[in-house]
Amino acid sequence: MGKVSLDELKSCELCEWRCGVNRLQGELGVCMLEGPKVASTMLHPAPPQSFTVFMAGCNFRCLNCQNWSIAHVPEQKVSLRGKIHPKVLAGEAVNKLNSKRGKYMGADRIFFSGGSPTPSLPYIEMVVEEAREIDKKLKINYDTNGFLTEKSLDRVLDFASSITFDIKAFDDRIHRELTGAPVQPVLRNARTVAEKALEKLWEFRYLLIPGVNEKDVEPLSSFLYEIDEEIQLNFLAFRSNFVLEDHPGVKRKALDRAVTIAENTGLKNVSWSGSPSLFEESEKEDIRDIRKRKGCIDPQRDCGKCERMLECPVKKYDPGCKR
Ligand code: SF4
Numbered sequence: 001m002g003k004v005s006l007d008e009l010k011s012c013e014l015c016e017w018r019c020g021v022n023r024l025q026g027e028l029g030v031c032m033l034e035g036p037k038v039a040s041t042m043l044h045p046a047p048p049q050s051f052t053v054f055m056a057g058c059n060f061r062c063l064n065c066q067n068w069s070i071a072h073v074p075e076q077k078v079s080l081r082g083k084i085h086p087k088v089l090a091g092e093a094v095n096k097l098n099s100k101r102g103k104y105m106g107a108d109r110i111f112f113s114g115g116s117p118t119p120s121l122p123y124i125e126m127v128v129e130e131a132r133e134i135d136k137k138l139k140i141n142y143d144t145n146g147f148l149t150e151k152s153l154d155r156v157l158d159f160a161s162s163i164t165f166d167i168k169a170f171d172d173r174i175h176r177e178l179t180g181a182p183v184q185p186v187l188r189n190a191r192t193v194a195e196k197a198l199e200k201l202w203e204f205r206y207l208l209i210p211g212v213n214e215k216d217v218e219p220l221s222s223f224l225y226e227i228d229e230e231i232q233l234n235f236l237a238f239r240s241n242f243v244l245e246d247h248p249g250v251k252r253k254a255l256d257r258a259v260t261i262a263e264n265t266g267l268k269n270v271s272w273s274g275s276p277s278l279f280e281e282s283e284k285e286d287i288r289d290i291r292k293r294k295g296c297i298d299p300q301r302d303c304g305k306c307e308r309m310l311e312c313p314v315k316k317y318d319p320g321c322k323r
């Protein structure tokens with residue numbers, strides 16, 4: 001990995017927005033993050049069991065975000081752990097993994113998540129370097145929304161032992177509606193991981209949102225099948241959240257249907273997880289109407305070019321439920 005520093009944040013091009021801003025001088029790109037900050041850390045029982053580090057900030061503005069309070073700092077006022085020296089965080093991670101509870105849980109890696117870890121990539125590399133000074137075989141998981149440059153992805157593939165990769169939609173218009181970003185770089189990176197590093201791919205994850213991205217299950221599954229029939233695809237159960245706080249959760253039968261559709265394309269390792277909705281089907285409002293009603297003005301939903309990029313009603317959105 002070599003010598004890493006935060007210097008590249010002086011002209012940040014870590015993700016496909018390629019903002020070129022000087023984050024160390026307070027200039028803000030789409031992620032609106034200056035220096036890397038740790039939101040929280042915990043031993044986490046979800047597979048792969050880990051010491052999970054949630055980094056603050058995100059380069060997407062997903063209407064359905066489940067971690068909205070940390071993804072949308074500084075617009076959301078939430079208490080963070082903040083700046084932690086990489087050596088301190090690395091030591092803490094190794095200690096927690098070696099603790100009785102860590103061992104009992106089967107936790108065997110540091111799992112970088114968020115928000116999105118990509119705006120914090122150089123910091124993560126520093127933590128990894130320090131952690132592997134202590135235990136050179138330590139495993140690392142990188143959790144990604146796929147919107148990183150090819151160069152950043154190469155860096156991730158260099159240190160990651162496993163990758164959990166979220167794909168939000170296959171169709172560009174739906175991907176933009178959900179995230180504010182185009183889908184092409186995500187699919188390009190998905191292909192790279194699946195073709196060049198399948199052994200590192202823990203799974204692709206697809207949050208199934210009723211009435212929004214169900215139609216993309218078949219084309220996405222066919223796309224993955226054409227790369228490798230053994231690819232692991234896991235559908236996650238959407239629950240009402242953030243800007244989509246009134247949108248109904250997904251039913252079990254829709255998750256089962258998604259698995260069948262994906263298997264029918266030829267994929268061999270398809271599953272679903274999470275908690276399906278137990279409520280009766282309720283009316284679904286078109287997400288274009290929800291987005292407009294909640295203040296997102298751009299019909300293209302292209303956050304990188306939007307005149308409200310730094311004054312974004314989605315990043316400031318205050319859902320009824322607090323956490
Ligand atoms: S959105 Fe991406 S390119 Fe822009 S400042 Fe943030 S990490 Fe850098």
Ligand code: SF4
Nearest residue numbers: 296298303306312314
């Ligand atoms: S208002 Fe603009 S910046 Fe905010 S979510 Fe909509 S398109 Fe993106």
